[in-house]
Amino acid sequence: MPAAPPVYDSARHDLRFVEEARDLWRYRHLVVELVRRDITVRYKRSVLGVGWTMLSPLLQMLTMTWVFSVVLRQDVRNYPVYFLSGLIFWQFFAQATGHAASLPVDALEMGKRIFLPQSAFVLSAVGVALVHTVLSVVPLLVIVVWTGSPIHVSWLFLPVALVIGAAFTTGVGLLVFTLASRFVDVKEMYIILLQLWFFVTPIVYATKLVPEEYRFVIRYNPATYLVDLFRAPLYNGWLPGPNTMAFAVLGSLASLIVGWIFYSQKMEEYGSRF
Amino acid sequence: MARGSEPVIELHDVGVRYRVPKEAIASLKEYAIRKLQGRIEHGELRALKGINLTIHPGERVGVIGPNGAGKSSLFKVIARVRRPSEGRVVVRGAVAPLLELGLGFHGELTGRENVVLHGTLMGFSRRDMLKRMDRIAEFAELESFLDAPIRTYSTGMVTRLAFAVATDVDPEILLVDEALAVGDERFRAKCEERMASFRETGRTFLVVSHSLAEIRRACNRAIWILQGEAAMDGPAGEVCDAYHEWAQHG
Numbered sequence: 001m002p003a004a005p006p007v008y009d010s011a012r013h014d015l016r017f018v019e020e021a022r023d024l025w026r027y028r029h030l031v032v033e034l035v036r037r038d039i040t041v042r043y044k045r046s047v048l049g050v051g052w053t054m055l056s057p058l059l060q061m062l063t064m065t066w067v068f069s070v071v072l073r074q075d076v077r078n079y080p081v082y083f084l085s086g087l088i089f090w091q092f093f094a095q096a097t098g099h100a101a102s103l104p105v106d107a108l109e110m111g112k113r114i115f116l117p118q119s120a121f122v123l124s125a126v127g128v129a130l131v132h133t134v135l136s137v138v139p140l141l142v143i144v145v146w147t148g149s150p151i152h153v154s155w156l157f158l159p160v161a162l163v164i165g166a167a168f169t170t171g172v173g174l175l176v177f178t179l180a181s182r183f184v185d186v187k188e189m190y191i192i193l194l195q196l197w198f199f200v201t202p203i204v205y206a207t208k209l210v211p212e213e214y215r216f217v218i219r220y221n222p223a224t225y226l227v228d229l230f231r232a233p234l235y236n237g238w239l240p241g242p243n244t245m246a247f248a249v250l251g252s253l254a255s256l257i258v259g260w261i262f263y264s265q266k267m268e269e270y271g272s273r274f
Numbered sequence: 275m276a277r278g279s280e281p282v283i284e285l286h287d288v289g290v291r292y293r294v295p296k297e298a299i300a301s302l303k304e305y306a307i308r309k310l311q312g313r314i315e316h317g318e319l320r321a322l323k324g325i326n327l328t329i330h331p332g333e334r335v336g337v338i339g340p341n342g343a344g345k346s347s348l349f350k351v352i353a354r355v356r357r358p359s360e361g362r363v364v365v366r367g368a369v370a371p372l373l374e375l376g377l378g379f380h381g382e383l384t385g386r387e388n389v390v391l392h393g394t395l396m397g398f399s400r401r402d403m404l405k406r407m408d409r410i411a412e413f414a415e416l417e418s419f420l421d422a423p424i425r426t427y428s429t430g431m432v433t434r435l436a437f438a439v440a441t442d443v444d445p446e447i448l449l450v451d452e453a454l455a456v457g458d459e460r461f462r463a464k465c466e467e468r469m470a471s472f473r474e475t476g477r478t479f480l481v482v483s484h485s486l487a488e489i490r491r492a493c494n495r496a497i498w499i500l501q502g503e504a505a506m507d508g509p510a511g512e513v514c515d516a517y518h519e520w521a522q523h524g
Contacts (some may be wrong), residue, residue, distance in 0.1 A: 006368070007364070007365070007366050007367075008354055008363070008364070008365040008369075009362070009363070009364045009365075010351070010357055010358055010361075010362055010363040010364070011362035011363075011364075026397060027394070027397060029394045029397075029398065029399040029400055030394040030395060030397075032394075032400070033390060033391045033394040033400065034391075036387075036391075037380060037383060037387070037391055040382070040383060040387065041380060041382045041383065044382050044423075110377060110378065110395070111355070112355065113355065113371075113373065113374040113377055114353065114355065114371050114373075114374060114377060114395065114396070115353055115354040115355050116395065179302070182302075183300065183301055183302035183305060184300045184301060185300075185301040185302050185303060186302055189302065268357060
């Protein structure tokens with residue numbers, strides 16, 4: 001049995017978010033197994049296996065490069081690397097939170113039958129996206145070198161960027177998951193929101209191309225700083241500046257705290273509406 | 275059991291209420307509009323009312339009652355799937371809900387992978403489950419199929435594996451659904467034997483069943499739930515007699 005058989009007392013009133021964190025910790029093995037399950041199932045019967053994860057950013061890069069450096073002629077040095085280094089965080093974020101938005105159907109069904117901290121499902125969605133992201137960094141680095149950029153020491157910063165990015169993603173994921181547990185249309189709404197969000201974040205274009213009077217949209221968008229966390233070391237070859245770091249870390253902490261508290265307060269009510 | 279005579283399960287004035295919206299509002303858009311107009315109404319369904327229950331270590335309790343009486347709500351508050359709307363539930367020790375055989379099983383995964391996944395759903399670690407693997411495979415008689423995806427298993431093989439993994443546990447409290455014995459005659463006997471050995475080791479048992487014969491045989495105490503309330507609580511034989519009488523004559 002799980003170490004030290006717990007005493008469950010429904011009348012004990014710990015702070016909800018502390019209690020939820022404790023439950024998640026007890027079920028940490030479940031998070032790992034859910035990630036393992038998703039990865040195994042996805043690749044088991046496909047010919048290319050893990051190759052798909054590496055291939056899809058390549059294909060996407062080819063199309064986007066064609067659109068933005070041949071058709072629309074962006075005046076950005078080494079555009080493929082500029083774009084791809086920005087895309088890496090976005091793909092991670094969109095994949096994980098989009099997955100979290102579609103999870104409640106299965107997760108609630110299981111939660112009806114046995115006790116499970118629902119947050120384990122959100123964390124597993126982030127974990128799966130993290131595995132994919134790490135795998136897609138490999139072809140990205142190949143492209144970076146292939147397009148003639150030198151190898152930078154600053155690449156070593158990428159794991160730190162991933163941790164900060166994962167914190168931000170987990171917070172948003174918890175928020176979306178909790179809302180989607182209650183309302184069926186949240187998933188569709190969120191997919192649309194993601195589209196809009198993508199285009200108000202400087203991923204396909206450079207900030208300098210945005211007219212000054214509209215730049216506030218980019219400046220108040222936390223995703224801007226998170227994207228830059230990856231772009232600075234990969235594209236520019238330097239560490240993110242103090243401003244980027246400060247806003248990225250603050251944004252991630254805020255997201256994680258808000259997401260966790262909202263989840264802790266509302267999940268039980270939303271989840272028990274069957 | 276090590277905890278002496280301290281009750282393993284205590285329910286004090288437990289009630290469970292389900293909030294049932296008068297109209298199903300599933301979309302956020304609609305919800306927002308209604309909320310602004312102040313037009314959200316809820317009905318209430320009381321699944322359990324004022325249940326008081328104290329279960330000591332080693333008791334074998336059968337829960338009986340007609341459909342919709344609140345039996346599964348009772349199990350849910352004990353298994354922590356639902357928090358009681360009122361009252362207090364205290365459970366001392368690990369609860370193994372043997373209600374959902376094969377929960378989380380995935381056809382693409384091998385028997386071995388599914389055993390680990392199911393184990394972690396119950397709160398075990400991967401290492402725990404790998405240690406139990408041989409015993410589970412042996413009981414399920416699936417040693418040579420453990421590395422095949424379970425989509426290639428027959429239904430019987432899947433249920434055998436599910437039963438083996440669900441019962442290869444060492445909890446203080448077992449919540450058991452009636453239709454647990456599975457498979458062919460021979461395997462069913464094996465299941466019965468395992469359940470009997472659980473009983474003999476002094477674990478606390480809660481069984482929900484429609485079969486009074488089963489309750490009389492397996493339990494020493496029974497609780498009759500009727501419309502969310504405990505209609506009767508006492509020795510299994512007496513409660514079963516009373517329930518039988520009631521069911522016959524309305």
